Amino acid sequence: MSNPRKLRSGGTDTAAAEHAARLISWRKTNEAVRIYATVAAGSMIGGVLRALASLTSTALWGNGFPFGTLLVNIVGSFLIGFYATLTGPDGRVFASPLQRQFFMTGFCGGLTTFSAFSLETLTLAQSGKLMAAALNIAISVVTWLAAVWLGHILAVRLNRLRGSRQ
Amino acid sequence: MYHLLLVCLGGAIGAMARFFLSGFVARRVGETFPWGTMVVNVSGAFAIGVVAHAVARDSMPAIWAFAATGSLGCYTTVSSFSLQTLALAREGEWLRAGGNVLLSVFLSLGGVTLGFAAGSLLIGSGAP
Numbered sequence: 001m002s003n004p005r006k007l008r009s010g011g012t013d014t015a016a017a018e019h020a021a022r023l024i025s026w027r028k029t030n031e032a033v034r035i036y037a038t039v040a041a042g043s044m045i046g047g048v049l050r051a052l053a054s055l056t057s058t059a060l061w062g063n064g065f066p067f068g069t070l071l072v073n074i075v076g077s078f079l080i081g082f083y084a085t086l087t088g089p090d091g092r093v094f095a096s097p098l099q100r101q102f103f104m105t106g107f108c109g110g111l112t113t114f115s116a117f118s119l120e121t122l123t124l125a126q127s128g129k130l131m132a133a134a135l136n137i138a139i140s141v142v143t144w145l146a147a148v149w150l151g152h153i154l155a156v157r158l159n160r161l162r163g164s165r166q
Numbered sequence: 167m168y169h170l171l172l173v174c175l176g177g178a179i180g181a182m183a184r185f186f187l188s189g190f191v192a193r194r195v196g197e198t199f200p201w202g203t204m205v206v207n208v209s210g211a212f213a214i215g216v217v218a219h220a221v222a223r224d225s226m227p228a229i230w231a232f233a234a235t236g237s238l239g240c241y242t243t244v245s246s247f248s249l250q251t252l253a254l255a256r257e258g259e260w261l262r263a264g265g266n267v268l269l270s271v272f273l274s275l276g277g278v279t280l281g282f283a284a285g286s287l288l289i290g291s292g293a294p
Binding site for chain 2: 039050073106
């Protein structure tokens, strides 16, 4: 037997649930748009700096060795290691999730590039400079990892200084 | 200045694609190993190989700025790769950290070589 009161309240519940679901999905969309826009904005700045570094490197040292790409990848690795630890759970500096997305995923992600590194290594190898190609791989990997580690260690030191939040 | 604007535009698209794809892969496969970043970097290397064969850098600087420097440059990332490798090493996962480095480098270099070869198959002798 159906109970009209129960039915009616059920109907209202459904409407309320639908409204809530719509609100949540709208909020989710809104949040996603904000995150994507933030990542894009950070990446634009990083990408332009990378393009400028590449141009400067070519102007200064020519096309013999891709110093520009090496430089941005080292700087980006250092910065992300430093920032991630400085603003991390035990970090001294507070950063909102959106600020972290802007700087790490956006700026550092845009500044650094794996594709140019790969292409430049291939180009060196294709032009017969096998030694330079191998050196580019070895130097790159070692310096990237050293840079991210150095950034991290530096931030750990800073986090331990007196006068931090804890 | 015009080319820097194209880098910006391409960069925004590339970075959003990276954010989407690396997150998607990480949610699907789990985050014990940075597969998301690797998928992005290897596919980006393949794509830049194709672009390098299709676009003559000197005679088509605008397309190069948009597609290669902007889009694919911002699509791929070294910073996340470094940070994730460091995180694995700090957790004592040395095998995974080393595996991430070797796989990323070899697959990306293989990707760009394959992309370049695919470019010559698709486009022929390539741009002058």
